[in-house]
Amino acid sequence: MKKYVPSNIEPKWQKKWAQEDLNKTDLSNTKNKYYVLVELPYTSGDLHMGHWFTFTMGDILARFKRRQGCNVLFPNGFDAFGLPAENAAIKQKVHPRDWTYQNIARMKEQFGTMGVSIDWQKTAITCDPEYYKWNQWIFLKMLERGIAYRGKALSNWCPSCQTVLADENVEAGKCWRCGSEVVKKEVMQWFLKLTHYADKLLWQNPPQVDWPKPLIEAQNDWIGKSEGINITYEVAGTNEEIVCFTTRPDTNFGATFIVLAPEHPLVLKLSDEEYKNKVKEYIDQSAKKSELQRKENKEKTGVFTGKFAINQLNDEKMPIWVADYVLMGYGTGAVVGVPGHDRRDFEFAKKFDLAVKRVVVGKDGDTSAITQIEQVQEKEGKMVNSSFLDGLDIHQATKKIMDYLEKKGWGKKITIYHLHDWSISRQRYWGTPIPVIHCDNCGVVPVAEKDLPVELPYQVDYQPQGKPPLATSEDWVLVKCPKCGGKASREVETMDGFVDNSWYFYRYLDSKNEKSIFDKDLIANWIPVNIYIGGAEHTVGHTLYSRFFTKFFHDLGLISFDEYALKRVHHGVILGPDGARMSKSRGNVVNPDEEVKKYGADAIRLYLMFLGPFNIVTAWNPDNVNGAYHFLQRVWGLQEKVTGNSLQLTDKDLKLMHKTIKKVTEDIGQLKFNTAIATLMEWLNYLSKKDKVLLEEYKILLQLLAPFAPYITEELWSISGEKYSIHQQPWPQSDNKYLQEVEVSLPVQVNGKVKDVLLIQKDILDNKEVIEKMALTAEKVQKFLSGKSVKKVIYIPGKVISLVVSN
RNA sequence: GCUGGUGUGGUGGAAUGGCAUACACGCUCGCCUUAAGAGCGAGUGCUCACAAGGCAUAAGGGUUCGACUCCCUUCACCAGCACCA
Numbered sequence: 001m002k003k004y005v006p007s008n009i010e011p012k013w014q015k016k017w018a019q020e021d022l023n024k025t026d027l028s029n030t031k032n033k034y035y036v037l038v039e040l041p042y043t044s045g046d047l048h049m050g051h052w053f054t055f056t057m058g059d060i061l062a063r064f065k066r067r068q069g070c071n072v073l074f075p076n077g078f079d080a081f082g083l084p085a086e087n088a089a090i091k092q093k094v095h096p097r098d099w100t101y102q103n104i105a106r107m108k109e110q111f112g113t114m115g116v117s118i119d120w121q122k123t124a125i126t127c128d129p130e131y132y133k134w135n136q137w138i139f140l141k142m143l144e145r146g147i148a149y150r151g152k153a154l155s156n157w158c159p160s161c162q163t164v165l166a167d168e169n170v171e172a173g174k175c176w177r178c179g180s181e182v183v184k185k186e187v188m189q190w191f192l193k194l195t196h197y198a199d200k201l202l203w204q205n206p207p208q209v210d211w212p213k214p215l216i217e218a219q220n221d222w223i224g225k226s227e228g229i230n231i232t233y234e235v236a237g238t239n240e241e242i243v244c245f246t247t248r249p250d251t252n253f254g255a256t257f258i259v260l261a262p263e264h265p266l267v268l269k270l271s272d273e274e275y276k277n278k279v280k281e282y283i284d285q286s287a288k289k290s291e292l293q294r295k296e297n298k299e300k301t302g303v304f305t306g307k308f309a310i311n312q313l314n315d316e317k318m319p320i321w322v323a324d325y326v327l328m329g330y331g332t333g334a335v336v337g338v339p340g341h342d343r344r345d346f347e348f349a350k351k352f353d354l355a356v357k358r359v360v361v362g363k364d365g366d367t368s369a370i371t372q373i374e375q376v377q378e379k380e381g382k383m384v385n386s387s388f389l390d391g392l393d394i395h396q397a398t399k400k401i402m403d404y405l406e407k408k409g410w411g412k413k414i415t416i417y418h419l420h421d422w423s424i425s426r427q428r429y430w431g432t433p434i435p436v437i438h439c440d441n442c443g444v445v446p447v448a449e450k451d452l453p454v455e456l457p458y459q460v461d462y463q464p465q466g467k468p469p470l471a472t473s474e475d476w477v478l479v480k481c482p483k484c485g486g487k488a489s490r491e492v493e494t495m496d497g498f499v500d501n502s503w504y505f506y507r508y509l510d511s512k513n514e515k516s517i518f519d520k521d522l523i524a525n526w527i528p529v530n531i532y533i534g535g536a537e538h539t540v541g542h543t544l545y546s547r548f549f550t551k552f553f554h555d556l557g558l559i560s561f562d563e564y565a566l567k568r569v570h571h572g573v574i575l576g577p578d579g580a581r582m583s584k585s586r587g588n589v590v591n592p593d594e595e596v597k598k599y600g601a602d603a604i605r606l607y608l609m610f611l612g613p614f615n616i617v618t619a620w621n622p623d624n625v626n627g628a629y630h631f632l633q634r635v636w637g638l639q640e641k642v643t644g645n646s647l648q649l650t651d652k653d654l655k656l657m658h659k660t661i662k663k664v665t666e667d668i669g670q671l672k673f674n675t676a677i678a679t680l681m682e683w684l685n686y687l688s689k690k691d692k693v694l695l696e697e698y699k700i701l702l703q704l705l706a707p708f709a710p711y712i713t714e715e716l717w718s719i720s721g722e723k724y725s726i727h728q729q730p731w732p733q734s735d736n737k738y739l740q741e742v743e744v745s746l747p748v749q750v751n752g753k754v755k756d757v758l759l760i761q762k763d764i765l766d767n768k769e770v771i772e773k774m775a776l777t778a779e780k781v782q783k784f785l786s787g788k789s790v791k792k793v794i795y796i797p798g799k800v801i802s803l804v805v806s807n
Numbered sequence: 808g809c810u811g812g813u814g815u816g817g818u819g820g821a822a823u824g825g826c827a828u829a830c831a832c833g834c835u836c837g838c839c840u841u842a843a844g845a846g847c848g849a850g851u852g853c854u855c856a857c858a859a860g861g862c863a864u865a866a867g868g869g870u871u872c873g874a875c876u877c878c879c880u881u882c883a884c885c886a887g888c889a890c891c892a
Binding site for chain 2: 213214215217218221222224226228244245246247248259298300323324325326327329330331332334335336337338342343344345347416418536537539540610611612613616617618619621623624626627628630631633637674675677678679680681682685745746747748749751752753754757791792793794796799800802803804
């Protein structure tokens with residue numbers, strides 16, 4: 001017997017599998033279709049352990065389902081546009097495109113090493129013009145329907161770099177690149193109207209598909225639907241009105257002030273001369289604050305405008321303030337302050353000495369004046385000091401006053417959402433060009449469909465210099481207006497990379513289609529995908545966006561389903577050996593290539609799957625990799641004991657074999673890979689103790705292990721003279737005949753504690769009296785019965801017999 | 808602060824109302840070896856010098872003949888969201 005040396009066998013099979021193209025899926029055969037989708041990797045350079053973990057899971061499922069007779073589609077692609085590519089390229093002085101395609105070649109090779117059975121014919125690379133052409137096509141369709149639009153929004157703005165910055169790129173209020181102070185600025189940008197689909201994106205209860213509960217909760221919170229009322233207040237001594245959104249109009253008799261967000265359009269207009277300077281100063285200050293700073297400092301700040309609004313309910317004058325705890329991005333950017341029943345309003349009132357009124361009875365019937373924050377009763381109670389609302393429960397009061405305010409014409413019921421539209425503009429080079437042309441005469445003119453794709457020019461100065469890189473490429477920018485033929489220029493912004501990866505799994509099926517985004521019938525047959533494996537970090541990003549695209553495709557009439565994945569699972573995370581997230585800066589990265597050199601791909605796959613449940617978050621443990629390797633070596637060593645059919649399998653052999661088949665099959669089906677492997681280990685422990693192992697059982701062992709460890713099983717299969725390939729063998733079936741137990745071990749409990757275990761013949765298992773007698777007379781049980789009386793006997797057939805005993 | 812989740816040996820974990828600690832790692836002892844490593848065998852929750860027994864699934868309480876599992880309270884940790892009116 002040769003020694004088990006993974007590096008001697010793995011490359012050999014890799015080559016053969018690649019040649020024979022075993023994983024190619026015939027899409028025209030839709031019988032028992034099964035689409036395994038794993039989040040496409042970002043082209044960052046090398047596959048990391050996380051990729052191994054996730055793709056091994058997908059691969060095991062794909063191999064398992066194929067052998068159960070399913071027509072499996074297991075594709076993969078590359079998420080190839082984005083900031084990291086551009087930054088890496090700038091650093092290494094390589095063109096982002098070259099850098100990206102080099103990485104793709106390398107990563108594909110590494111996927112080969114991993115031994116995953118991906119069908120590379122069905123693929124998508126998001127930076128290929130043949131892919132992003134359809135990004136642009138979708139954008140045009142959205143533009144036609146008003147789902148894509150151009151508008152202004154407050155953003156982090158670096159005045160020296162002349163670009164919008166993500167919150168993550170603002171460090172202590174300063175630009176990460178040039179160090180100048182970042183300000184809030186209204187910037188014209190492209191949006192996708194997520195809010196149009198807010199209600200459709202909201203998950204129903206129960207959900208239509210099997211997605212993780214935490215994701216569903218988080219998405220619904222993110223969408224944040226809330227029903228309330230816009231109340232209009234007159235500003236005393238002016239013709240102006242202020243509209244405030246509130247979900248708690250029931251407390252309106254307790255309103256004592258109004259607060260406007262610093263960005264509210266009325267702020268300066270309303271401010272009295274003597275207060276104007278202070279108000280201006282305050283607005284400037286808060287504009288300079290980044291989102292981060294606003295969140296960090298929760299101490300309330302604000303300034304008075306000098307004006308008052310009138311509460312129609314009781315004709316009281318409410319001072320109008322400006323404060324940055326009110327956000328322009330939510331509701332109307334103006335809030336009516338009810339300090340007695342809102343903690344934030346209370347803090348604000350305390351700080352600036354504003355009146356506090358009680359309108360809801362507190363805990364234990366407290367009706368005293370509210371002076372402490374603990375007395376601020378927010379979510380329940382009965383109304384008081386509120387005229388016609390007195391005595392009502394707050395929820396009844398809310399209904400009553402909403403109707404009242406509407407009838408009086410003072411308010412209008414409205415539903416608002418926390419969800420915002422999606423800003424997709426990026427002042428960057430390495431992304432999908434937004435396919436519009438700006439013309440002085442005609443405004444924004446969409447590029448004609450026949451002129452797609454608008455290709456990204458190669459020769460561009462993508463070094464940072466204060467304007468979008470594409471703007472420097474004049475040949476590309478300057479075009480004739482498609483409408484009037486006059487001077488015009490291309491849009492120089494590119495799309496957020498999350499646009500690209502919101503719909504890639506559709507294109508996988510029809511990636512060469514030049515005429516349309518995809519063939520409708522093909523999609524109807526193959527999507528929704530059966531299982532989508534990905535990371536929990538995409539809860540409110542990618543998975544929400546891709547659901548949004550699906551809703552949009554539905555409206556275009558391209559598809560007829562509502563959700564694109566029947567099941568979504570969040571994989572776990574492999575941390576560094578030190579228990580922290582792997583990162584180059586920490587120096588705790590475990591490089592898969594090096595581990596493969598030491599142990600082979602099979603051992604790494606097995607180790608990762610044996611760690612625990614698929615969603616485990618745990619540290620890399622070199623000792624345990626050794627354990628997985630050890631197991632494979634023992635499987636390898638078993639071939640010495642294998643013998644032909646001169647011997648018969650014993651009853652015990654057969655029982656254990658069929659039990660193992662059943663358990664492994666069930667476990668893989670439920671993604672319980674760790675216990676499936678444990679079951680195989682138990683069986684191996686049994687087989688290793690036998691003098692001879694029969695070919696019949698050895699073959700089954702290899703077949704069950706094959707999805708986890710594709711190389712060693714293929715090799716051993718071939719060594720034992722079986723026909724290529726093990727991965728095309730039908731999945732072993734367990735036979736019920738061997739699963740019937742003749743004897744059952746039955747625990748006997750005395751007052752809930754197990755005292756003995758009886759071996760019971762199966763045919764008397766239903767005979768309560770006999771069992772009872774056996775239990776009562778068992779020696780170990782007797783010891784606990786002396787001097788006591790048996791009160792009650794509970795027998796659960798086949799499971800347990802429980803005696804209740806007392807003195 | 809809100810939402811969701813988790814808590815079991817020295818370690819990763821198994822068991823989702825019925826024999827707690829499967830499987831693996833680590834450790835200890837033994838065999839083999841000139842030696843190291845690898846391999847093979849035995850042991851390994853705590854307590855009790857052994858045995859018999861008792862105790863143990865974050866802490867406390869409850870439901871049940873029976874609870875890691877269901878319910879309540881508290882604590883700790885993880886993740887996401889967070890001045891959302």
